[in-house]
Amino acid sequence: MNSDVIVKTVNLKKYYEIRSKYLKRVIGYVKAVNGVDLEIKRGETLGLVGESGSGKTTLGLVLAKLVKPTDGKYFLKGIDITYSLPKNLRGKIRIVFQDPYSALNPRLKIVDTLIEPLLAQGVDKENAKEKVAKYLKLVGLSEEYLESYPHMLSGGQRQRIMIARALVTEPEFVILDEPTSMLDVSTQAQIIELLKKIKNEKNLTYLFITHNLAVARYLSDTIAIMFSGQIVEIADKKTIFSNPLHPYTKTLLSAYPSPDPSSTWSPEIPEDIDNNTLIYNQGCSYAGRCPLRKDLCLKTSPELIEVENNHKVRCHIYKDRT
Ligand SMILES: Nc1ncnc2c1ncn2[C@@H]1O[C@H](COP(=O)(O)OP(=O)(O)OP(=O)(O)O)[C@@H](O)[C@H]1O
Ligand SMILES: [Mg+2]
Numbered sequence: 591m592n593s594d595v596i597v598k599t600v601n602l603k604k605y606y607e608i609r610s611k612y613l614k615r616v617i618g619y620v621k622a623v624n625g626v627d628l629e630i631k632r633g634e635t636l637g638l639v640g641e642s643g644s645g646k647t648t649l650g651l652v653l654a655k656l657v658k659p660t661d662g663k664y665f666l667k668g669i670d671i672t673y674s675l676p677k678n679l680r681g682k683i684r685i686v687f688q689d690p691y692s693a694l695n696p697r698l699k700i701v702d703t704l705i706e707p708l709l710a711q712g713v714d715k716e717n718a719k720e721k722v723a724k725y726l727k728l729v730g731l732s733e734e735y736l737e738s739y740p741h742m743l744s745g746g747q748r749q750r751i752m753i754a755r756a757l758v759t760e761p762e763f764v765i766l767d768e769p770t771s772m773l774d775v776s777t778q779a780q781i782i783e784l785l786k787k788i789k790n791e792k793n794l795t796y797l798f799i800t801h802n803l804a805v806a807r808y809l810s811d812t813i814a815i816m817f818s819g820q821i822v823e824i825a826d827k828k829t830i831f832s833n834p835l836h837p838y839t840k841t842l843l844s845a846y847p848s849p850d851p852s853s854t855w856s857p858e859i860p861e862d863i864d865n866n867t868l869i870y871n872q873g874c875s876y877a878g879r880c881p882l883r884k885d886l887c888l889k890t891s892p893e894l895i896e897v898e899n900n901h902k903v904r905c906h907i908y909k910d911r912t
């Protein structure tokens with residue numbers, strides 16, 4: 591394994607069971623994460639973009655070790671951590687969630703919220719307090735907030751606390767699940783700048799989950815487009831914006847103002863288009879919506895193939911281009 595690669599997944603899957611209403615028998619599965627192969631290098635920010643329900647949070651939860659995968663492999667720094675996490679890697683993977691309002695326990699003082707992950711790791715109270723003060727400063731808050739309760743803080747301040755809480759254990763890999771989407775626009779910008787600054791200072795590796803293409807473009811080195819539990823396209827951000835290949839990526843980007851007026855995407859949608867992607871269980875998960883689909887797309891699921899250097903796409907159209 592390339593020593594630069596800090597996070598690697600191989601065919602990672604998370605299926606949720608669907609049970610019948612009365613007998614509670616398993617009648618199917620939601621394939622929330624359905625075979626994800628990823629490599630994230632140390633110091634890289636991977637932006638994960640995709641529509642609601644595409645599996646971004648589920649992938650984040652699996653990578654944060656908060657949800658067990660159904661299948662596949664997960665490596666951190668070359669160590670297989672799919673089903674366990676060695677003691678020396680505890681605290682090395684942390685997650686920041688979208689909602690700083692419900693994430694904080696309203697009954698706990700900020701100091702107790704921040705100190706808790708350190709005490710759980712066995713750090714003694716004096717050292718833990720010192721560290722907490724240091725990280726509070728890092729996220730731009732003064733020590734007076736330590737004795738505050740969550741209701742005394744604004745949304746932006748709460749998210750700063752959640753970032754500090756994620757960072758106190760000195761992680762190497764941080765998953766950020768839409769960390770700014772519940773904040774007002776000017777606060778969003780401040781938090782994004784803060785995350786960028788901290789990443790550079792601490793040489794962190796980020797998985798940044800977002801709906802917002804502008805934010806993904808600003809923060810990421812690489813962008814992965816997720817659809818229906820799978821990565822359908824991945825490349826460095828410049829390539830994704832200048833040469834999107836997957837029909838879904840093109841559709842996503844067509845809603846995003848492009849500096850190149852010639853790159854408009856307005857394909858004809860076939861008349862028999864079917865929005866219910868689930869019925870095409872065998873073929874490409876995007877076939878139901880794809881304006882370019884061929885018979886093959888209904889029969890066989892495409893692999894993620896590298897069509898040019900470090901630019902991978904999961905689409906039959908590009909099969910002959912490799
Ligand atoms: N605990 C669960 N039990 C059953 N199904 C779930 C569970 N959590 C998520 N799902 C389903 O898995 C799929 C992926 O959900 P997920 O929350 O990962 O998507 P997302 O890309 O994060 O969406 P959003 O952009 O809205 O946050 C959805 O169909 C969702 O309904
Ligand atoms: Mg989500």
